[in-house]
Amino acid sequence: MDPVELLQKTLSVFSDVAQGDNSTMATATNATNSPSSTNATPGLSGLLTMLLSFSALTDWLKLFVIGGAVESCRRLLFSLWRSFTQSFWITATFDCDDLSFNWIMFWLSKHPKWGKARTLEVSTRSFGLSSAAVTVDGEGDCDSNRKLSYLPSVSESYSLWHKHRYMTVIREKSQDGFYRTVETLQIKILARDHRVLTDLLLEAKMAYQAAQEHLISVYVSDACNSWRMVATRPKRPLKSIVLDPGLKDLLLEDARDFLASKSWYSERGIPFRRGYLLYGAPGSGKTSIIQSIAGELGLDVYVISLSRMGLDDTGLSELISELPEKCIALMEDIDAAFHRGITRDMDENPNKPKKPQDEREKEKDEDKSSRITLSGLLNALDGVGAQEGRILFATTNRYNALDPALCRPGRMDLHIEFKLASKYQAEELFKCFYMPSDTPIPESSEKVVEKPEQDVDSAYASGSSSPATSEVRDLIDLDCPSSPPSTVATFSSSSHTLTGQTHRLRGPKLSASHVSALAASFAAAIPDREVSMASLQGYLMMYKTRPVEAAHEAPAWVDRQREERLQKTNPTPGDTSTS
C-alpha cells in the first residue's frame, strides 16, 4: 500500500473515532433521562475492526519480525566474532587474596616496561617477600634486597612484550561486600597454546621463590578462619643456635626423614603426620630452633594461636584441615590454652605481687573468648579432617601440666627437653658472638682451647691487641657474618685496637684461637644449668664489641644474677620493685 494512502486512512479512522466520542458526550449531556452510552461502542469496535482488517498491520508485523531477525543476527555475529578473536587470547585473572597474585605482581615489578612507562604506580610493597627497609636506586646503602618498585597503575591498560609474546595488563580495584578493597589483575596473552600461560606462571613463581630463598613465610589465621601470610622472616642459620650436642641433628634429621617417607607411611596405613613437643625452660631456644628448622627444610610456618579470640573447636578443625601439605604448624605455649589463669610467673614465683585489677579482668575476658576444648584440639590434631604431611611443633614451659592424651605418640611423637644453659652452650654461644666470621665454629670446645686462662687475663690487661694471623681474614662481624670486610679506619685507644666506624667493624681483631680461649674462660664462669641462653645472649649483647670484657666480667655478672634471683624468691618486706 502506498504510504500516503495508509496515512490518510489512519487519519480518517481517528477523526471517525473522535466524532463518535463527541456525539456520545453530547447525548449524555442532553438526554439525561435515558442515558445511552452505546454510541461510543461503534467508534471503538470500528477502530478494532478496521485495525484487524487493516492490511498495514501485517506489514508492521513483518517489519518487527525482520527487524528482530536482523538484530539477532547482528548479535550472533558479534559474539561469534568475539569468540573468534578471543580464541587468539588467553585471559588470566589474579585475585589479591591468592598467592599467585604475589608471584605475578613480583614478576611484573621486575619487568623493564615500567622503567619507561609514562603512567605508573610507585610502590613500596614487597609482596610478602621482605620486611627490610625500602631503598631507592642510587641511594647510598643499596645492599637491601627490597627496592622501590614500579608497577602498572590501577585502571590503566598496558601492553607489553615478553619472550616475543604480546600481552596486555589491567589492574582493577573494587570493594567487596565487607567494604574491603579487593584488587585483581588481568593478563591477556596473544597465544592459543595454554602452555604459554603455564610457562609465565612458572617463571613468576620461580622468580618469587628465588627472592624468597632466604626467607620463611609466617601465616596466621584471620577472623574467618582462613590462613593469611603476615610476615616473612630471614632464615635463621642453624649454627647460630647452640644446643646440647646432637640435639639439633636429631630434630633436623627426624623432620627431614619424615618428609621423605610419605610412601612408607601410606604403605603401612599410618597417618602421615609428625608432632614434636619442645618443653623446658623459658628462653632456651625452643622457638628459635623451630624457625631455623623451617628455614633448613624450606617450609612455611603456620602459627596456630589457641587463645585467639573467637576460635572454637570447629574453627580449629577447619584451620588444621586447610594447612598445606608440607608446612610447619606451630602451637606455642600449648599449656596456656587450657590453664590460663595460672601464668608462668605465678608458677615460678608465688611471692610475686598480684596483677592489677584491670589486667585480671582482661585475662578473664580472654578466658571467655577462647572456646577451644581439649577434645576439640585432640580431634583437630588427628581427626579425619587433619591434614597429612604437616609437621606440628608445640612448645610449653609446663610439661607436667599437659594432658597425657595430648602428648601421646601420634600426636606428639618426639618430646625434647630444653634445659637452662650448660657450660658447653655458654662456650659455643660466646664463639658464635665473637668468632671471626669465616672461621668454622668447632663442635667440641675442649678441642680448641689453646690458650690457658691466664692468657685471657693478660690479653684483657694488654688491650687484646693480639697480632692478626692468617686465620683472621675478617674482622669480628656480628650483624652480617658473610659480608666482605669494608675499608677500615684503624686507631688505637688505651685499651683496644678499634677499627672502623660502623657497628659491625668496631670489634677488636682477635684470632680464632684467642676467641676460643676467651670462650673457655667465659664458660668456666657460667654455672651449669643456672641461667637461660636468652639471658646469656642478653649479657653478651651488652659487650657486643668487647669480647675480652665479656669474658672477664662474667663471674661478677653471675653473682649479680644469683643475688637478683634470691631477692625475687625472698623479697624484703614492703619491696614491690621486683617484677
Ligand SMILES: Nc1ncnc2c1ncn2[C@@H]1O[C@H](COP(=O)(O)OP(=O)(O)OP(=O)(O)O)[C@@H](O)[C@H]1O
Ligand atoms: N640455644 C640457644 N642458642 C642461641 N640462642 C638462643 C638459644 N636459646 C635462646 N636463645 C636466644 O634467646 C632468645 C629467646 O629464645 P627463644 O624464643 O627461642 O626461647 P624459647 O625457649 O622459645 O622461650 P619461651 O619458652 O619463653 O618462648 C632468642 O633471641 C634466641 O636468640
